Amino acid sequence: MNKDHRKHHHSEPDSPWADYQSIDLMLCDINGVLRGKRIQSSAMEKALSDGICLPASVFALDITGQTVENTGLGLAQGDSDRLCRLLPHTLVPVPWHKTPSAQILMSMEETDGSPFFADPRHVLQKVIQRLHDKGLHPCVAVELEFYLVDQQVCPDGLPQPPILPGTDERMHDTQVYSLDDLDSWEDFLVRVSDVCKLQKIPADNAVAEYAPGQFEINLTHQHNAVDACDQAVLLKRAIKAVANKEGMYATFMAKPYNGQAGSGMHIHVSLLDEEGNNVFAEDHELLRQAIAGNCSMLPECMALFAPNANSYRRLQPHMFVPLHASWGFDNRTVALRVPSGDKANTRLEHRVAGADANPYLVVAAILAAVDHGISEQLQAPAPIQGDANKMDLPLLPYRWQDALDRFAQSHRLSQYLGKEFHRAYLINKRFELAEFDQHVTPLEYQWYQHLV
Template identity: 50%
Template sequence: MKSNLLPDDDAAELQQIAGCEMIDLLLPDMNGLLRGKRITRDALEKVYANGVCLPMSLIATDITGNTVEETGLGYDIGDEDRICRPVPGTLKIVPWQSRPMAQVLLSMEDGKGGMFAANPREVLRRVVERFAEKGLTPVVAVELEFYLLDAQLDTSGHPLTSINPSTGERNKTTQVYYMEDLNDYQAFTDAVTEACRAQHIPADTAVAEYAPGQFEINLKHRKDALLACDDAILLKRAIKAIASDQGLLASFMAKPFVDQAGSGMHVHVSVLDKDGNNLFACTPERPNDALRHAVAGLQAASTDCMLVFAPHANSYRRFVLNAFVPLNDCWGFNNRTVAMRIPHSDEANTRIEHRIAGADANPYLVTAAVLAGILQGLETKADPGPPVVGNAYEQTETRELFWRDTIRDFMASDFVAKNFGSDFRHIYGQQKLKEMRSFYREVTTLEIDWYLRQV
């Protein structure tokens, strides 16, 4: 029976899930982890009518799931609940579960009649609104790299590459874009394809990447940046769940192996004017002013927003020489050694591929930072300098990145406060500062190896 309390699209989707018993209510936090509740089918209408209460502190829990008191969202306010409501149009089947289930994304309110400003999806929505006020529409697509690993760690607790399901041997070789790797893991890629089709996630390309067991799945572009990021966050959930069902571990960790490629999140963006024309449409021989200004805006924002692009301790392991990872903020056409790449395309489809972020970052926040940088560049009409031709690693100065520095830069950033709000800057900054302090309190095995007997 169709519910009058659900939006038409969600009601129609629910009708297609015969015998649906349970629904997962999903709230993406600042780290991009999905938190929430599982409810029975008969409780869903009440959630649409009245929302569901979740602790406000959930948005900014650290990577281990603990409340970060320094954010002011914990004991200081009595760990208050806030109303969370379903995001219309996001109710979908969960096809990998053994019984009929659905899921829906939530958005958190602020208790004053508005939306909680530090909610990552809300941060992005406000940036997109600023484009709309100028008659502009960002077109966004997200690419995600990840590893398929052995579900069991080695005896020292480190990850192992997976056992190839075709050969029965552990993956050791690197065969970038190798079709046999896709064939060997066809059971996995087919299951992901089916899940994406069932959930209306527009995934269209899978490739074997530059390391054993590393893959990339690309999403089609959207004229709605929020939907593009919903796609990314839900694709990650599907990939992890399907890998687990097949006895594998899917990891979006930025650098799981010291001697192998890291995993990135590449965000493709073009901008349409009110008539639907691409502002960036141009040729490599004659790059237009809008494209150049947008790139310059991204360059100016890169230091302030690096904590968004590289949010974790491990994120900084990825920035190494000759690994197709940007080591500064240069740009160029059809060049994978730069930070802001203009992919090969026809003139009308010219776009910027932002290559700095790791796959461990939050897609809502990464996209918000990219779009805010582009908008600032269009407004200030800054100059990005000439595009790099050839190997950028040999022609430009390498930027050395440290987690402590990026936290400091973020927390002092006027750009972040202006574009994402001072509350978000405080909460996210304190979350990362707490994670960093906790991380550096630990004594690592490397320290024992280096110092226990030697000093």
């Protein structure tokens, strides 16, 4: 072993990772699942300088972790590696491991050093560049809803709400915005807040939502849209870890329970000029063009906003989810809401995506639609007043197959996301749908086994 090789196998005392035994190197796949490697801190210096190798097929995995070979990213290319570069600004402690640990995000490169086409971070960066070319800089905030569920399932195998802390009573109802519910779950929420502070995740406030064990945590606005999405995937990881330590699971499934509200991912977007001024606040025509672009492209983007079978269980009337390409001022029944507030904070709230979606791809689709509306100077339809669900408006695709068909037909979305990514995502999700459709469900046995 030569001297240069030996120096990579210890941590310098003053290095940022010197106090950690292991470090998780993480890459977000197309499903929003974090994948990667765990290394000893002694290997960190080499990993930072040289990168690490992972197979390109990590971006061909379906939600079950199975490689979708038809994407061409697996055995067809020998399941070959690509280089992943660590992102030093994302290095943070991991307090839930038994030994001193940390985590860091990565992004994947092509063999020539250019961004790898299937990495969702790069897909988003590609869209953002279009707005930068116009002198516009998106400012983004993410809101995430989730459920806490008991680790003990019901006798039928279905999830159930957790036991209220300090009692033997299982949650059976809730009051939206209830401070009592927040008090009951104070220990859990405080621990989440502490982890967020430690990991530099800018969590703002927590809200009790419409169903037992359902909460929403909001992240503050970020002038870098990629950072906002980094923080969203890290927030999900933190919430799951804290819940597990508390003897529960946190689920970001779009629809965990029949008859209860689903969990959404709401995205707030404004555009800043080169001086950092909010152009939506001064140019309402530009805001309406951004709205028009999103109204126009919503149907073809549904496969990104609702990426799996369970996503479409959420898309039901009277369940606090918009079903039409509509917009309005301070109206929570529409897809695109312009919240009330100070003029300087004028922004667009996109309310369609589920909490199960990939934040990078959701924001990429929204910003692509913003750019499309501005580039084509589209005119927004009239804003909705009142309950949009009671109006005779065209429905968004609410079946997975229909959403994938609209996605497949979208030339403009393919141009924004990249043709190769568009193709790989479509193949991946069509494969997943076909696999899902082959399974016989318990409900089918219940309905048909003894009666047909």
